[in-house]
Amino acid sequence: MPTDLTYERAPAEAMGPVGSVAQTDPMGRSTRTSGPPSGAEAAGTRESGARTVGAGAAGARTGGGQPGGAAAAAPVRGGSAVSEVAALGRAAAVVERRRAQFDRLGPSLLLAAGMLVSLATADLVMSPAGRVAALPLAGAALVLQVWWYTVSPSHRAPSRTTVRYYAVRWALGFALSWVNPFMSLYAVSGYFGAERLLPVRRMKIGLFATAVTLAGAQAGGLPPAGPVSWVLFGAMLGFNVVLVIIFGQMGAKEEERNHLQARTIEELERANTRLQQALDENAALHAQLLVQAREAGVADERRRLAAEIHDTIAQGLTGIIAQLQVVMGATEPDVALEHLEQAAKLARYSLGEARRSVQNLAPAALEHDALPEALEKTVFEWAAREGMPSAFTVTGTAQPLHDEVAATLLRITQEALANAARHSDAARVGVTLSYMDDEVTLDVRDDGRGFDPLSLPRRSGTGGFGLDGMRVRAERIAGTLCVESEPGHGTAVSARVPLVRHDR
Numbered sequence: 001m002p003t004d005l006t007y008e009r010a011p012a013e014a015m016g017p018v019g020s021v022a023q024t025d026p027m028g029r030s031t032r033t034s035g036p037p038s039g040a041e042a043a044g045t046r047e048s049g050a051r052t053v054g055a056g057a058a059g060a061r062t063g064g065g066q067p068g069g070a071a072a073a074a075p076v077r078g079g080s081a082v083s084e085v086a087a088l089g090r091a092a093a094v095v096e097r098r099r100a101q102f103d104r105l106g107p108s109l110l111l112a113a114g115m116l117v118s119l120a121t122a123d124l125v126m127s128p129a130g131r132v133a134a135l136p137l138a139g140a141a142l143v144l145q146v147w148w149y150t151v152s153p154s155h156r157a158p159s160r161t162t163v164r165y166y167a168v169r170w171a172l173g174f175a176l177s178w179v180n181p182f183m184s185l186y187a188v189s190g191y192f193g194a195e196r197l198l199p200v201r202r203m204k205i206g207l208f209a210t211a212v213t214l215a216g217a218q219a220g221g222l223p224p225a226g227p228v229s230w231v232l233f234g235a236m237l238g239f240n241v242v243l244v245i246i247f248g249q250m251g252a253k254e255e256e257r258n259h260l261q262a263r264t265i266e267e268l269e270r271a272n273t274r275l276q277q278a279l280d281e282n283a284a285l286h287a288q289l290l291v292q293a294r295e296a297g298v299a300d301e302r303r304r305l306a307a308e309i310h311d312t313i314a315q316g317l318t319g320i321i322a323q324l325q326v327v328m329g330a331t332e333p334d335v336a337l338e339h340l341e342q343a344a345k346l347a348r349y350s351l352g353e354a355r356r357s358v359q360n361l362a363p364a365a366l367e368h369d370a371l372p373e374a375l376e377k378t379v380f381e382w383a384a385r386e387g388m389p390s391a392f393t394v395t396g397t398a399q400p401l402h403d404e405v406a407a408t409l410l411r412i413t414q415e416a417l418a419n420a421a422r423h424s425d426a427a428r429v430g431v432t433l434s435y436m437d438d439e440v441t442l443d444v445r446d447d448g449r450g451f452d453p454l455s456l457p458r459r460s461g462t463g464g465f466g467l468d469g470m471r472v473r474a475e476r477i478a479g480t481l482c483v484e485s486e487p488g489h490g491t492a493v494s495a496r497v498p499l500v501r502h503d504r
Contacts, residue, residue, distance in 0.1 A: 095258075103196065104152045107169065107189035108145040111138070114176065114185035121182055125221065130179040137179065141172045141186065162197040166190070170209055177217045184217035191247075195255060207248065211240035303472075316350025318418070319343075319385060342385060363410055371406040372398050372433060375413055379431050382417045389428045396435030400502035408477055409433070409442050409495065412470045416444035416493045419466060424448025424491060440499050447490040453483060470495070 115138055122131060148165055155162050173187030190210030198206050215237035216222035224230045323343035330336040352364055365374040372394050383390035401409075413431060420429050426448030434441045467483060470493070474481040479497030 100153075103193040104149050106192055107186070108142075108149070110189050111141050111145060111186045114180075114183040117182040117185065118176075118180040121180065125182070126180050134176065134179045134183075137172060137176050141169070141176065144168060144172065156196070158197060158199045163199070163202065166194070166197040166206055170206065170213070174209075174213045174222075177213050178222045181217035181221040184214050187213040187217070191244075204248075207244045208241065211237060211244050215240050316346055318422070319346045320350075323385075346385075363407055365410060366403070366406055370398065371401055371409060374406075374410055375431065375433055378410065378413060379417070379429075382414075382421070383429075386421045388421070388426065391428075391430045393430070393432045394435075395432065398435055399499065401440065402500040402502060405440070405477055405497055405500050408473045408479070408497065409440065411473055412442060412481070412493075412495050413444060415466070415470050420444070420446045420448065420491070423451070426490065436499065438499050440497055442495040442497075443492060445490065445492045450485045450487050450489050450491050452487055453485055467493075 118126070118134065122134075126134065144165070151161070170187070170190050173183070173190065176183035177187050187210060190206060190213070194203050194206050215233055216224070218236040218240075219229055219233035224233045320343045323339045323346065326339045327336045327343070330339065349364070363374075365378060369377065376392050379390050379392040382388075417429065417431075420426055424446045426446035429444070429446045432441075432443040432445075434443070467481075471481040474495050474497060477497055477500075479495060481493070481495045483491065483493050485491040
C-alpha cells in the first residue's frame with residue numbers, strides 16, 4: 001500500500017501553507033482566512049491556555065470540578081460577633097437594673113441613715129419644738145418612699161407624677177434638715193435620678209434647690225445664726241453649685257455614652273440578625289454549590305468518557321468491521337489472513353485504549369513518545385490500514401507539551417483521519433504540526449470530495465461526535481478549531497492551542 005510519509009523541519013507546501021486555513025465553522029456561522037495571531041491575541045491565548053491547562057484541564061478530565069470564589073468558601077462563622085453582642089446587652093441590662101433599684105431604694109436607705117444619726121444627736125442639735133416636728137416629717141417621708149417604691153416601675157421617664165414626687169421629697173428633706181442638719185443625708189437623694197424625674201428645663205432648678213439644702217446643713221444648720229454663718233452658707237452654696245455643675249456635666253457625658261452604647265447595642269443586634277440570616281443563606285448556598293459541583297463533575301466525566309469511547313472503541317470497531325468486510329470478500333487466503341491479523345491487532349489496541357480511558361491515563365501512543373513521534377506513528381499506521389497516501393510534517397522547534405495539550409492534539413488528529421477515511425474519498429492526506437512562539441497548530445488536510453459546512457445537520461442522539469467533539473476538545477484547553485471545506489475541493493481542519501510546556 002503506497003505511503004508517502006515525510007518528517008521534516010521545514011514548512012509544508014504540498015497541501016498549502018501552514019497557518020493559512022480559511023476558518024469556516026461547520027455550522028456555517030463564519031468563514032475567514034486566518035494567519036498567525038497578532039501579539040495581543042497570542043498573549044491572550046497563551047495566558048488563557050496556561051490558566052486552563054495548568055489549573056483546570058486535568059480537573060476537567062477527572063470531573064472533579066470545585067466551586068470557585070466566595071461560593072466555594074465555607075460559610076462565614078459569626079459566633080464571636082454573636083457572643084460579643086450578647087455580652088454587651090447583658091452588661092447594659094445589669095447596669096440599668098441596678099440603677100433602677102437604687103432609684104427605688106436609695107432615698108429610703110438615706111432616710112433611715114439620717115433618722116439614726118438624728119436620734120443619736122438629738123440632744124445636741126435639736127430643740128424641743130424640732131423634736132416634735134421631726135417625727136411627723138420623718139413619717140411623711142417614709143410614706144412617700146413606700147409609695148414611690150410601688151409606683152416607680154411604671155415611671156421610667158419624667159412626668160407630672162415624677163415632678164411632684166421630686167418636689168415633695170425635696171420639701172421634706174429641706175424641712176428635716178432645718179430641724180436637724182444631719183437629716184441632710186436624706187436631702188442628698190435630690191442629686192440622684194434628677195434626670196429621670198425632672199424635665200431638662202426643671203432639672204437645674206431641682207439641683208440648685210438641693211444644693212441650698214445641703215449648704216445650709218454644712219454651714220451649721222438653717223437658718224444661719226449670724227453674719228459668719230451667712231458667709232459660710234454662701235461659700236458652701238457656691239461649692240455645692242460648682243460640684244453640681246461638674247458632676248452634671250460628667251453625668252451628661254455618661255448619659256450620652258449610655259445612650260450611644262444602647263444605640264450601638266441595638267445596631268449590633270440588628271446587624272447580628274442580618275448576619276445570622278446571611279449565614280443561613282450562605283450555608284444553603286454552600287450546600288447548593290456542592291450539589292451543583294458534584295453534578296457538574298459527573299456530567300463532565302460522562303462527556304469525557306463518551307468522547308474517549310468515540311475516539312477509541314467506536315473508531316476501533318469501525319476499523320475492525322472494515323477489515324472483516326475485506327476478509328469476507330477476499331478470495332486469497334493470504335489476503336484474508338493479513339486482514340484478520342490487522343483486525344486482531346486493532347481490537348487489542350482498542351481494548352488497551354479503552355482501559356486507559358477508564359483509568360484516565362494518557363493515550364498509549366504518548367506513553368513513551370513525544371507528540372511529534374506519536375503523530376508520525378498514528379499517521380503511518382492509519383495510512384497503512386486505509387491504503388491512502390499520507391504525509392506528516394513538523395515545522396518549528398518541537399517542545400515538550402503539557403500532557404493534556406498533547407493528548408488533545410492526538411485525539412483531534414485521530415478523529416480527523418477517521419472522518420477522512422469515512423467521508424472524504426481522498427487520494428492524499430497531509431498532517432502538519434507547527435510549533436510557534438506561544439501556540440501550537442495542527443492542520444489535517446485532504447483532497448477529497450469536501451462538503452458544504454452550511455448544510456451539515458446537527459448531531460443527533462445516535463450520531464457521532466465528529467467536528468463538534470473536536471471543537472469541544474480544543475476549547476477545553478483554551479484553543480480553537482476551524483474547518484474549511486468546499487464540495488470538490490477537499491477539507492482542511494485546523495486546531496490552534498496555547499503552547500503550554502510540560503509541567504514536570
